[in-house]
Amino acid sequence: MNKSSVAYIVSIATLLVAIWLGVSIGSVNIPISTLWNTAADATATNILWKIRMPRVVLAGLVGASLAIAGAAFQGLLKNPLADPYTLGVSSGASVGAVMTLFFGISIPVFGMYTLPVFSMVGAALTMFLVLGFARLVDHSMKMETIILTGIIFGSFLGSVLSLMIALTGEELRQIIGWLLGSVSMRGWNYVTMILPFVIVGSIMLWLCRRELNAMLFGEERAHHLGVNVRRRKFMILIGGSILTGAAVAVSGTIGFVGLVVPHMTRLLWGADHRHLLTLSFLNGASLLIICDLIARTIISPTELPVGVITAFIGAPVFAFIFYKQRRKGAM
Amino acid sequence: MKKMWKLWLMSVLAVLLLAACGTTTTEDQPKVDGTPQDEVAQDDVIEEAFPVTLTDAVGNEITLEKAPATIVSMTPSNTEILFALGLATEIIGVNDYDNYPAEALEKEKIGGMQFDVEKIVAMNPEIVFAHESGLSTGAEGLQQLRDAGLPVFVVKNALDFEETYTSIKTIGQATGKSAEAEKIVADMKAKVVEVTTKVASVENKKTVFVETSPAPEIYTPGNNTFMNQILEMVGAENIAADQEGWFMMDPEEIVNRNPEVIIVMYSYIDTAVEDVYKRNGFDSITAIKNEAVVQVDENKTSRTGPRLAEGLEEVAKAIYPEAFGE
16 A cells, blocks of 8 residues: 555544544533434434534535645745735635625625625735735745735735724624634534535645646746646636635634645645645644634633634644744755 | 814813812802702702712722812713713713713713823813723723823722622712712612512522623623623523633533523624524524523613613513513
8 A cells, every 4th residue: 555545544534533523522412323313302413413513514624625725825836834824815815704794795696605705806816916916026936025925915904804893893893703713603504605615626726736746846847847837826826715715704714724734744745736735635624623622622611712722733833844944944 | 073172172171260260169050950959959068078088999099179070981881870970061071882871972082992091181070980890901091191180080890789889879979979879879779679579479590591792702601790690689590600700602502501591682783682593503492492582781781880770670571571570
């Protein structure tokens, strides 16, 4: 059995364990058998089917989206610190989503998908602005240029959000909580809201897995290898924006998943994008399910925002990667 | 607007100047807004209580030579108390969030949690009523006010009805309205007795869940909160009382603890109550089945002022409508 099959088996097994833990553990202990036990009491069935299951599934989808988007961004930009959060794309998606709520926009054609669609538009616009500006500043698009640009745009958009919240006063107060990032109490309709976009976005990125490998050697080399660099780049950026936008629309800004997961996956199973993308997808799902499990059980019955847990794990990992990267550069 | 404000400032200054010239008695008259003679007489009696020295919640001694003619109130509860004491004319500045009584909306705003120190100093009130609950964000600002020579009285954060009565009486003392304060407290006490007597007849204690923000971040008051005390007073059992203070509760746990009544303590969402009924997985909760999700006025039930007894009544009615013949 080769290394990549082992990687897939381990990742799928981890995901299954994560789902099993996520469904069976909670502030209220309910045996997983309740899922198929029709004689179980109504409260337990209700909690499991209507509160916990959609939550676990949503956490999985959001984690998977952010992780695969992060893996693709890192590969495309050859930048280990890139992820939807550091690039400011998540903030862009938030602004898109908050604007939708702020102006009460509802476009009949999109129906329930209005929110994720606007969120994605926000994500895509921010992405092109950030990259465009970074290129303008520094044509070689060095790592720190992109990250700094991401921070500039991220804080600007953050202030736009604060301004909108300050201007509307109480009506948008619910959004403040939403911005912290949470997959709590979303229900199945949010799962259906995000699912098509997760599928489309992930397929777009997955189709570019070979090209991402080729681009690791530089765009020029990739071009010589027969890659239509412009088209592929565009496809990756749009795919990443779709995934980020969808994730933010249903869960707010949950940081660091897109950063941590691809790195851990790369450390464990190597940097080959043919596998990295899929493995990141699986591990991202596992990680966010586990983080959410911790968030709702660690000080039960009090619940923590899941963003607190991801940042708690993510920030030190971020620091570690940065340190290693710099040391390598110095040598 | 700006011109109005300048005019105001000028008139305040003029009044102060007059006061300094020793014509206090004459300029005190117009404040008694149309109330009959006996009130004036009362004022005169209280007048004898001045100068009065009071110690505030942070241990500062504030000495007032006479009843303050200009007042800035920094929290909604203070504002409600001051208006109830009949100081509508004296109040010149209120908090952004002050919305009761309606007259409070017309007063000059001094900011919210972040208040405008310069504006308050420019208003030059004879007393500023701050609140202990605002110290975490406002202590430095209050010190600046004191440094500018303004008397700042920090009202204690009342933790129960008794302390609320004390706050009302203290503010009454500081403003020369002790008699009015006593009356408000007596009315509140009577209301409390009326409500607690009514609910005392209820045999089955109900379990209650109170939420102060909607899903997904459902916050609830646990033990040692004012709301918990109110629930105890009306003979209800708070399902979140095993935790201390305010916290965000896991929705699964709410379903599991199965409250008989859900009290919604926010109104910034129009569909607050409907949303609770529609919440995923909540359909097995008794309160949902029995349609016992009730919205209460968050201001009456949380502001430690004269309307607190009404708040108590609202909560009692929400939980035991049968005791009120509804």
